Amino acid sequence: xxxxxxxxxxxxxxxxxxxxxxxxxxxxxxxxxxxxxxxxxxxxxxxxxxxxxxxxxxxxxxxxxxxxxxxxxxxxxxxxxxxxxxxxxxxxxxxxxxxxxxxxxxxxxxxxxxxxxxxxxxxxxxxxxxxxxxxx
Numbered sequence: 001x002x003x004x005x006x007x008x009x010x011x012x013x014x015x016x017x018x019x020x021x022x023x024x025x026x027x028x029x030x031x032x033x034x035x036x037x038x039x040x041x042x043x044x045x046x047x048x049x050x051x052x053x054x055x056x057x058x059x060x061x062x063x064x065x066x067x068x069x070x071x072x073x074x075x076x077x078x079x080x081x082x083x084x085x086x087x088x089x090x091x092x093x094x095x096x097x098x099x100x101x102x103x104x105x106x107x108x109x110x111x112x113x114x115x116x117x118x119x120x121x122x123x124x125x126x127x128x129x130x131x132x133x134x135x136x
Contacts, residue, residue, distance in 0.1 A: 033084065037076050041076060110124040110127060111129070111132065115127075
């Protein structure tokens, strides 16, 4: 019975559920972006290049057919997803973390040797200077 309870705790962990939701949303987002690229972006690029569809681009060597058009579609999809994730997830998260670090610092500079030390330190571990305002 203990194994079953441990398994239930494992499954019901918040971070595991969040990870599963993120994975599902990521897969759906990837499918959406792939459809957006295949149905809208690729035809626009194909109009500029002069080919109606990249999917049909192939070449043959020794009766082996290489479908490089599909690779081009997937490359465009990957690049688009990478750009979207960078600008809509990574950069805002970075800005939030930078703002949070400024609001709630965890380190400060020692007034004597100017090295970074923990905010709660009463004495610098590098130069052993007693810090102002810290009880001795």
